[in-house]
Amino acid sequence: MTTTPAAPASLAVGDVVTLDVGAVAHGGFCVARHEGRVVFVRHTLPGERVNAQVTEAREGQRFVRADCVEVLRASPHRVTPPCPYAGPGLCGGCDFQHATLAHQRELKSSVVREQFARLAKQDIQVAVEALPGDHEGLGWRTRVEFAVDDSGRAGLRGSRSHDIVPVETCLIADPRILATGVLTHDWSGDSAVDVAAPSEGEAVVVSVPSGEQDAPVVTEHVVAQTFSGTFEVSARGFWQVHPGAAATFVDTVTGMLEPRAGETALDLYAGVGLFAAALAERVGESGKVVAVESDAGAVASAAGNLAAYPSVAVVRARVDDAFGVPRASRSGPTRQRAQRQRKLRRHPLVPLRADLVVLDPPRTGAGRDVTAQVAALEPRAIAYVACDPSALARDSAFLAAAGYELAELRAFDAFPMTHHVECIALFTRTAP
Known part of the structure; x- marks a missing residue:
């Protein structure tokens, strides 16, 4: 007698489920399962047990996405995120502020190994190395593009979202970027503002209106x-x-x-x-x-x-x-395009x-x-x-x-x- 596998549990945006978290996945998520459905969870670590709220669920899709909203059993590598904007529903710029820096690098090593095993069929060993120039993983980003909301405030976008999160600081940004006052200025009329802190000279601020603009x-x-x-x-x-x-x-x-x-x-x-x-x-x-x-x-x-x-x-x-x-179009080359390709x-x-x-x-x-x-x-x-x-x-x-x-x-x-x-x-x- 054969049995038909049970259909994955139906999950909707907003549902909260209890999950035992598995391995890290490429993209800043960890992998868990809920009654046959794969759940990609942010703000958690392998080995944890958490309550997670579903943030994306599409009909017919074999997986959903969720944010950890409560840690029931914490990883020994978990720390309090140094940034107040690193959390569910907030800034999407950082993925692992809740992990020690050493463990972050272990997670990234695991991702590299998994990608090579899956896509290249190669068993590789690699350790992620630190670079000089940041302090405990902070203050390193010398170029930041801030989005501007309807009120003219500069902010950063949420994870997988066009929503803009107004921020008063960015801990991974080079301090010279914050010293420009970019986060307190009124940018009404602009869609974005870029700040670059080069190795020579002061930080440069470039606002981005709807049209093109030459940058210094x-x-x-x-x-x-x-x-x-x-x-x-x-x-x-x-x-x-x-x-x-x-x-x-x-x-x-x-x-x-x-x-x-x-x-x-x-x-x-x-x-x-x-x-x-x-x-x-x-x-x-x-x-x-x-x-x-x-x-x-x-x-x-x-x-x-x-x-x-x-x-x-x-x-x-x-x-x-x-x-x-030749560059083939997604729908197949037209006669004119085919002629251009031949030339x-x-x-x-x-x-x-x-x-x-x-x-x-x-x-x-x-x-x-x-x-x-x-x-x-x-x-x-x-x-x-x-x-x-x-x-x-x-x-x-x-x-x-x-x-x-x-x-x-x-x-x-x-x-x-x-x-x-x-x-x-x-x-x-x-x-x-």
Whole structure:
């Protein structure tokens, strides 16, 4: 006699359920189950027993989301969050203020391991390393974008929400950001306000009205063990927000790749040229570095930042376009789009062979087509800088299929108190 599994229990937004909390999940949640239904719970830790209130429940979905509202059995790693806005229904910027800093890093290590086991079928061991430049995980964020509510107050958004939580402080923000008075000023008429605290000079405040607005340029100094340089970047452009990140990542990438004089290197998703500059110094004038970036502002900054290196060429293009990879539309290409795809050609400055490649893609990762094109260059080494471990694990599988093995992996706590973790991976050829 066969039995039909019971249907998962029906849960609605607002319901409070008692849960025994399991492992941490990617995204700042832990996993629990309630009568057959998976529950992703924020503000809790593995091993706890809690009462949780459902915050998201959609018909037909096999899981719901919830916030811990009462701890019945606490983890030994639980602490009182230092920030009054870190809690259910409040600011969504931090995920783990209720855990010790050491345990936060253990949780992030678990997430990286789980993503590689699930998506790349690889059993890896990695410990998340601290970066210099923050105090107990606080005061590190040198760039913050605040949302503005209908009353003109600057605040931060709730978790998975467009709701704005007015705040009087942000403990992970660099103190120079708060010293600008951004949280007490009336920003009526603006939709957001960005504040950047660069390594040189005072913090810069840029309000964002509904239209486009030019942002001032700030100066960032990078003093690493293997490289030092100065970079100009828009106050609203991309730059590593942790003060210890840029130098640490440059040292890690160049240490993994070990660039040699005369080599050809490709820096993909190059931003304002941080890795391209470090590579150029190592390959010298007899070598070649091609930096590919799509953002117009970043490309303009990179051209200035890299002007002193005659071996560097800066290419403004999407990385897939630079390789000549067609972009299929979600609904299938139209005839005109198909014609454009057939005319798409590899950018003339992108080499057919390269000794080294740096991949520093956005959160979505490089993807199957780009990793295939990178492998076709037959580099002796690839350094992949990833802000999302799931995208890195997925792309690791693609690279493995193309003949590149994961030779080294390091992870850094570049975003303390949040679920985010930065990984840098080295891939080397398994066979010619």
